Amino acid sequence: MAETFQNLMLGFSVALQPSILVYAVVGCLIGTLVGMMPGLGPLAGISLLLPATFGLNPIVAIVLLAGVYYGAMYGGSTTSILMRIPGEAASVMTCIDGYAMTQNGRGGPALAIAAIGSFVAGTAGVVGLMLLAPTLADWALRFGPPEYTALLLIGLFILAYMSGGSMLKTLAMAALGLMLGMIGIDVMTGYTRFSLGIVELGDGVGIVPVAVGLFGVSEILLTAGAVAAPEVQRPRLRDLVPSGEEFRRSAGPVARGSLLGFMIGIIPGSAHIISSFVSYGIERRISKHPERFGNGAIEGVAGPESANNAAATGAFVPMMALGIPTSPVTAVMIAAIMVHGILPGPMLIQTQPELFWGFVASMYVGNVVLLILNLPMVGVFVNILRIPYGYLYPCILCFCIVGTYSVSNSLVDVWILLIMGAIGYALRKFGYDLAPVALGLVLAPMLELSLRQSLTMSAGDYGIFLERPIATTMLGLGVVLLLFALKPLVFKSKDWRSEVGLEKQ
Amino acid sequence: MTSEPSSIERKRGGLKSDQLSGLMLLALALYVGWENRAYPVGTLQEPGPGYMPLILVVFLGATGLLIALWGAKSAPLASMNWTEAARAVVILVACGVATFALERIGYRLTVIALLIFFLGVIERKRPLPVALVAAGFSFASFYIVGDLLHVPLPRSPWGF
Numbered sequence: 001m002a003e004t005f006q007n008l009m010l011g012f013s014v015a016l017q018p019s020i021l022v023y024a025v026v027g028c029l030i031g032t033l034v035g036m037m038p039g040l041g042p043l044a045g046i047s048l049l050l051p052a053t054f055g056l057n058p059i060v061a062i063v064l065l066a067g068v069y070y071g072a073m074y075g076g077s078t079t080s081i082l083m084r085i086p087g088e089a090a091s092v093m094t095c096i097d098g099y100a101m102t103q104n105g106r107g108g109p110a111l112a113i114a115a116i117g118s119f120v121a122g123t124a125g126v127v128g129l130m131l132l133a134p135t136l137a138d139w140a141l142r143f144g145p146p147e148y149t150a151l152l153l154i155g156l157f158i159l160a161y162m163s164g165g166s167m168l169k170t171l172a173m174a175a176l177g178l179m180l181g182m183i184g185i186d187v188m189t190g191y192t193r194f195s196l197g198i199v200e201l202g203d204g205v206g207i208v209p210v211a212v213g214l215f216g217v218s219e220i221l222l223t224a225g226a227v228a229a230p231e232v233q234r235p236r237l238r239d240l241v242p243s244g245e246e247f248r249r250s251a252g253p254v255a256r257g258s259l260l261g262f263m264i265g266i267i268p269g270s271a272h273i274i275s276s277f278v279s280y281g282i283e284r285r286i287s288k289h290p291e292r293f294g295n296g297a298i299e300g301v302a303g304p305e306s307a308n309n310a311a312a313t314g315a316f317v318p319m320m321a322l323g324i325p326t327s328p329v330t331a332v333m334i335a336a337i338m339v340h341g342i343l344p345g346p347m348l349i350q351t352q353p354e355l356f357w358g359f360v361a362s363m364y365v366g367n368v369v370l371l372i373l374n375l376p377m378v379g380v381f382v383n384i385l386r387i388p389y390g391y392l393y394p395c396i397l398c399f400c401i402v403g404t405y406s407v408s409n410s411l412v413d414v415w416i417l418l419i420m421g422a423i424g425y426a427l428r429k430f431g432y433d434l435a436p437v438a439l440g441l442v443l444a445p446m447l448e449l450s451l452r453q454s455l456t457m458s459a460g461d462y463g464i465f466l467e468r469p470i471a472t473t474m475l476g477l478g479v480v481l482l483l484f485a486l487k488p489l490v491f492k493s494k495d496w497r498s499e500v501g502l503e504k505q
Numbered sequence: 506m507t508s509e510p511s512s513i514e515r516k517r518g519g520l521k522s523d524q525l526s527g528l529m530l531l532a533l534a535l536y537v538g539w540e541n542r543a544y545p546v547g548t549l550q551e552p553g554p555g556y557m558p559l560i561l562v563v564f565l566g567a568t569g570l571l572i573a574l575w576g577a578k579s580a581p582l583a584s585m586n587w588t589e590a591a592r593a594v595v596i597l598v599a600c601g602v603a604t605f606a607l608e609r610i611g612y613r614l615t616v617i618a619l620l621i622f623f624l625g626v627i628e629r630k631r632p633l634p635v636a637l638v639a640a641g642f643s644f645a646s647f648y649i650v651g652d653l654l655h656v657p658l659p660r661s662p663w664g665f
Contacts, residue, residue: 049653051650051656054654055654077509162637166572168572168575171568172565175561175564175568176530176533176565178561179537179558179561179562179565182561187632189554191544191553191554193544193554193555193558194537194558196538220596221589221593221596221597222589222593223589224589264655267618284554287554308523390630391624391628391630391634391638394619394620394623394624395620395638395642396621397596397600397623398616398619398620398646399646401603401607402616402650402658404647405607405658406650406658408657409657410607411604411607414604414607415604416600418597418604421597421600422597425593427526429524429585430522430525431522432526444557448557451552452552452556452557455549455550455551455552456550456551460548460550460551462549
């Protein structure tokens with residue numbers, strides 16, 4: 001514990017440097033704006049800002065991108081509460097009771113509780129990250145290729161089980177993403193695969209054009225027709241203070257949302273989205289007055305908002321400790337660190353303590369910055385929502401193109417962006433979840449390498465996965481989850497999605 | 506699966522949305538499997554570059570087939586709403602033309618032309634705001650991304 005405290009002090013000595021503090025504030029500001037804009041979620045925002053971080057030192061780069069991430073998580077809630085427009089997917093559940101509160105004249109307290117809940121959950125999440133990541137990293141030093149293969153496979157199984165839609169569709173999308181990850185030079189043999197004769201594809205398909213295309217461009221293609229600017233309320237500072245009763249009702253949901261969100265955040269998939277759905281379902285279920293939900297229950301704002309912010313922090317645990325991204329956002333952040341020649345993984349905390357602990361401390365700072373910035377400035381931020389969407393989406397599209405181009409100054413990346421935008425549009429029309437595609441793309445090289453190394457180690461015997469206790473346990477758990485996921489398909493029973501109302505959204 | 510269809514829609518014949526999407530995935534898997542013939546699969550002791558793609562082809566093909574088989578109860582293809590599709594195609598084509606032009610006429614001219622097309626032609630906004638937004642966004646974004654963040658953005662042959 002003393003060592004953790006000492007390391008945290010080291011982190012604060014890094015994070016409180018004026019230059020890093022400025023980037024944390026800038027990141028939070030950009031993130032809040034990005035989160036409020038329909039079509040630009042945290043992933044698109046981080047991807048677009050990625051090239052700008054190439055010239056920065058790695059600590060500043062990751063602090064800036066992390067600020068954008070949790071700033072966007074908060075920004076999304078503002079549009080949900082005031083306009084019933086989720087700035088990003090994790091805020092969908094906040095729309096229901098948040099907007100009802102606005103209609104009842106309690107929009108200000110809803111915003112305040114969302115900000116306070118996000119602050120509490122974000123801070124609790126950082127404490128969890130601080131305590132869990134070093135322990136996990138120490139444990140992961142025992143991992144060989146079979147354990148990594150099992151870990152990546154269990155990640156995909158959990159993704160299938162926890163996905164918001166059909167399990168089969170999620171698995172198909174994960175396979176599609178893994179296939180995209182096969183494009184390029186095979187690191188073990190030097191073969192160039194599926195490159196269609198395009199030299200640039202020898203390096204593989206980048207995460208940025210795929211992520212921005214699937215999430216940013218496809219959203220614009222789906223919504224470009226809706227041009228009317230909705231009515232926006234501008235709450236005054238004095239209207240933001242919640243009543244004692246609202247504080248009392250929010251305390252439990254914030255605590256539960258923080259814990260639940262952090263736990264879900266560690267596992268792969270669209271954790272911040274799933275956690276807000278699950279939190280809302282739980283709050284509605286345990287409430288003595290479930291009929292209040294949908295009509296302006298403050299618990300329906302406090303729970304999901306806390307959960308999605310805690311999940312955003314939880315996602316950093318496997319990223320920092322294992323070097324494994326559990327979401328497209330953390331995948332892009334890993335890319336940002338790797339550009340500087342730093343390899344995230346179990347050794348990161350030992351070899352780059354300033355980076356890890358500086359990042360942890362900057363998240364504490366970022367949470368305080370968000371709380372200070374967002375409440376007094378909410379009236380300023382909502383002005384952006386007055387810009388008609390007809391003006392906004394062409395500019396967002398131009399940002400998508402220039403952001404993607406500037407990653408490697410390649411027009412091939414821009415073509416990939418547009419193709420992925422079209423594919424993402426079609427897949428969303430057919431009800432497919434896109435997060436597994438981006439995740440599969442990132443995990444593919446790791447999975448292929450560890451699988452082939454495992455088979456080479458065992459002279460082609462798949463039994464190696466059953467001979468090593470850690471790998472066997474993880475695979476066993478994965479199979480159990482897969483069977484649970486298959487149960488509703490075979491027995492036509494309800495699964496957890498319908499229990500929390502996820503499929504209806 | 507895709508949006509819950511009404512009982513009348515269910516009874517209506519024709520291809521269902523999940524059936525089509527499942528078959529498309531199956532077709533993609535078959536295509537990749539065909540392309541994968543060029544790479545040695547290797548042996549279990551020493552898997553080659555075609556080994557992992559082959560596993561994925563089988564997996565994607567199987568899930569695609571299952572989606573198609575289970576998709577009989579999904580929404581009929583004819584009931585899907587494609588009202589925004591024409592606009593989406595126009596947007597994509599315009600972006601494609603802009604991509605083609607980007608390294609030929611430079612970032613600023615490309616973005617000005619693209620924004621004039623989106624705002625003036627597609628959104629039918631008034632000429633003055635269109636001109637101001639197009640020129641303002643183009644120059645401001647070039648200044649922020651190109652000059653402040655030192656990202657090399659393409660210039661036109663005339664140095665502009």
